[in-house]
Amino acid sequence: MMRFPRWMHKLYAYLLGYFWMSCTICSDMWGGHEWGENQTLRTSWAGGVGVCPNCKERVKVINDKFFKENPSPPVYVRHEA
Numbered sequence: 001m002m003r004f005p006r007w008m009h010k011l012y013a014y015l016l017g018y019f020w021m022s023c024t025i026c027s028d029m030w031g032g033h034e035w036g037e038n039q040t041l042r043t044s045w046a047g048g049v050g051v052c053p054n055c056k057e058r059v060k061v062i063n064d065k066f067f068k069e070n071p072s073p074p075v076y077v078r079h080e081a
């Protein structure tokens with residue numbers, strides 16, 4: 001796959017309305033159009049923040065640790081009488 005220079009990614013994100021922000025882990029700038037699988041750093045069971053494509057491996061390790069240390073929350077079921 002051809003790799004585009006970062007300035008082209010920035011322009012693409014700007015023109016198509018994607019975000020352009022620094023990665024939470026490495027601080028590199030990246031765009032919303034690059035967000036894919038295994039690029040969400042868990043901050044809770046219901047939430048997380050996106051990280052750049054270069055941090056996929058690191059985020060996987062951190063998330064695995066998160067899920068191991070934070071067992072799933074209880075599920076509440078409402079029973080109708």
Ligand SMILES: [Zn+2]
Pocket residue numbers: 023024025026027028051052053054055
């Ligand atoms: Zn990163």
